[in-house]
Amino acid sequence: MQDIIQVRDIMHQYGDKTALEKISLQVSQGEIHGLIGPDSAGKTTLMRILCGLLNIQSGTVSVFDLDVSKKFKEIRSRLGYMPQRFSLYQDLSVEENLLFFARLFSVTVQERNQRLPELYAFSRLEQFKSRRAGALSGGMKQKLALSCALVHRPELLILDEPTYGVDPVSRQEFWQMLKSIQKGGTSILVSTPYMDEAELCDRVTLIYNGKVLASDTPTKIKANWNKVVFRVTSPEMKELEPELVKIIEIESCQRFGNELHLVLQADEAASIINQLETRFDEYMPMLEQIQPGMEDIYLSYMQAVQHKEPSHAG
Amino acid sequence: MKSNRIPAIMLKEANHILRDPRTLLIVVLMPIVQLIMFGYAMNMEIRNLRMAVFDYSHTPTSRELVNDFSASGKFQVSYPNLPEDSINQLFFSRKYEAVLLIPKGFAEELNRLKKTDVQLLIDASDPNAATLIRSYCTSVIGRYNQLEKYSPIDVRTNILYNPDMRSAYFFVPGLIAMILVMVSALLTSIAITREKELGTLEQILVSPIRSHEIVIGKVLPYIILALLDALFILTVGMTLFGVPFRGSFPLFLGFTLLYVLAALSLGLLVSTVAQTQQVAMMMALTMTMLPTIMLSGFIFPIASMPKLLQLFTYIVPAKYYLQIIRGIMLKGNNLTQLLQPMLALIIMTVVMLAVAVKRFSLRLK
Incomplete structure (x- = not known):
């Protein structure tokens, strides 16, 4: 073309x-x-x-x-x-x-x-x-x-x-x-x-x-993205969110309405999810892998750029 | 393929004008208001001036002089029965604008020497009025001298072109100059910056249009509007205020068109600098209204200005236009007599237009 x-x-x-x-x-x-x-x-x-x-x-x-x-x-x-x-x-x-x-x-x-x-x-x-x-x-x-x-x-x-x-x-x-x-x-x-x-x-x-x-x-943008998105819901979201943000293995933790989207490296995802489920058992979190939306991908790319050049972030 | 982009812009602009009450207000109401203001409120003639007379002569000769004052129609004469040292009180209480003192020996001295003095006191707290009162008094006394053959030297002033010093003769041409510059410079600069401000210029720039097509298309309706306004003021001036029109009408139209072009170029220049309508309005007003009123010779004679301001008047288009239309209307000048101001206007227009078109870019800034 x-x-x-x-x-x-x-x-x-x-x-x-x-x-x-x-x-x-x-x-x-x-x-x-x-x-x-x-x-x-x-x-x-x-x-x-x-x-x-x-x-x-x-x-x-x-x-x-x-x-x-x-x-x-x-x-x-x-x-x-x-x-x-x-x-x-x-x-x-x-x-x-x-x-x-x-x-x-x-x-x-x-x-x-x-x-x-x-x-x-x-x-x-x-x-x-x-x-x-x-x-x-x-x-x-x-x-x-x-x-x-x-x-x-x-x-x-x-x-x-x-x-x-x-x-x-x-x-x-x-x-x-x-x-x-x-x-x-x-x-x-x-x-x-x-x-x-x-x-x-x-x-x-x-x-x-x-x-x-x-x-x-x-489609190709999604296919080339080597990360996965998990949706987290919990009855005690307010307590759970600040805890999750602290965990460095989680690339990003963004709020979408009533749910959180966690972005994880595809190869580490399974083990991290296992850890989270046991560690935050008290908050009864529901973790479920979802298809990434363009917004998840955009934010993830954006954060990568921000980390590389912190002076331009904002 | 024949391009009809200029008519397209013109048609659109005409619609804007007809649908915008503010523009119509400026174009229609302003000339009317100003005609009324200048024609009736800001009259340069004063009537019924109150004059106190202290006549210590008490003779038929002195009474004749006083009669001449009241017969002139400008003065309301009265004899306040007061001592002479209370004159200040009369002025303080604003009861009189002028006081005439006729000394005791007035009639005798006149008979003997054929000349004598009278004293005239004028309240000059309003200097313009004072000047007028003085010239009225001089003319009354002059006439008295002439009739009675008292004065040894007989000065005969002959006022040409406006023998009655009628103010309409001076304000009608001035008003035409002012309204034209307002409509042309102010409205065009606003019309162009409005398109910048609303973003419509960005939209029409992304088309095959050329800058001169935008400029011509936007400006032509305002030229027509300005000429209509000029004719309106001229008609009112001639019918209501009796202003003469001694010269050639086509010549008047031609020069008016030239003046409008000068004002439009100024408006265009403003619109290439100003980004918003407000800025354009302020710039256009200070660059047109003020110089046209103050520095064109419309109200204040240029010869009486400080040297620096006199130099500045050379770049005020209205100065030349006023010379031209006063010449055409009041004196009946022909083209050859007006070549010099015409040349000045042409040079100004060409320079401003060239700069404006060069600055008017097909890109955004």
Whole structure:
């Protein structure tokens, strides 16, 4: 498969603050690629560099095999970009926003007359087309922003946290829309702070503090991770948790709602679990191995980086 | 393929203007309020000045002089029956703005020498009013001298272009200069920084658009708006306040367009520096309103300013525009007589526009 985005050794600094540290990334034609990481990981900076909105300080970036630093104007006409914040005109109606972006990208009238009904059907925004964008709900705003980014049939979509702050139902609908856009042949690079959305991507890049933690298909990322996760529940969780944190053989002990996730080296797991069961018998813990989620893996990689470079932790 | 990105931006901008009550308020209400303020409240003529007369001459000749004062329409004359040393009290209690003292030998001296003195006391705690009162008095006495053939030297002042010194003649052109700079510089700088602040600029930058297309598309609706405002003020000035229009109307329109371009370039320049609407507003206001009111010769004559400020007025576009439209409206100047201020405006516009377009980047900062 051909790479639609190629990023090599990109560094980016805002003043003396480093946002990206030697990042490399490939996005293949036709895939949904997830850029996953918390706030301030560098996702927005990377996406802005890809759109030619920020100067490249060092490294090389090409999109559609074109050098972004030189050909950003040509690249911009072939991609659709949805910034992190809702960036449409709130005082214009749904239809006016769509028409504006159609004109901005010089979409011909015939093409537009064909495209708009398609987008309405797909986003189910037709009944709201005369409503001002500012009066739409959060989920509908994101659908409109997506429609505006799609009006010129881009070959590549770059979406910066499109589901951030959107309700779960709308999030699900939004991902279904992305899947159907992908079927139409468009490649998608999407960033998200939600780890569960990683499973919906063909490939993901985990990014933390301007560094890539891992980049592969979700299945392979899980397979290459040589650790296991145990779920711990106990009626006396409050007493148990501080005890477990003290044990150094446990890589990490994270709370997920009412349960604790223990990350252990795969080869030591059996013996550690045995020890724990006898030692904390009084708290009646329930220990059970579970499939690791992307969040477990992300946190484990993140802690590994923090231990290596404590100065950058935080 | 023909690009229609400029009309697209224009259409969108027109919609913003029509849907934003604040912009409409500035564009429609401000000229009206200022016309009322300058036209009625801030009148430069004073009537019914209270004048106390102490006439120690008690002759027909002295009464004639006092009559001339009241007949001028500017003064309300009365004879307070008080001793002369209470004049200070009259001023302290703000009962009179001026006091006229006619000495005992007034009529005799006039008859004998054909000249004499009267004393005029003016309350100058309001210096502007005092200046006006003095000039009114001088003109009343001048007329009296002339009629009675008393004065040996007859000074005949001929005030040109605005013989009645009507304040509308000066404030209507000034108001046009001010409103235009407000609408053009303030509103465009706000309109562009608003897109930065809301993030919409980031969105439209990721399109095939060029910077000059954004700038032209955003600025054109404001040019139209500014010209409409100028015509509105001109119409009100001519019909309600009787301001003459002696020169050529197309010339007026052409120069007004040039001035609007200068102001827009300033607004663009501000928007390339300011990142938020608030900063843009503060910058645009201090860079346009204040110099236009204080340093353009609109209210205060440039010749009476300190040398340093006089130098500064050379970079105030309104200074040149005022010379131009006062010339066209009041004197009927033609193009060749206005070449010098025109050249100044053109140079300023070209420089500011070049810097602004160069600074307006297709990237984020």
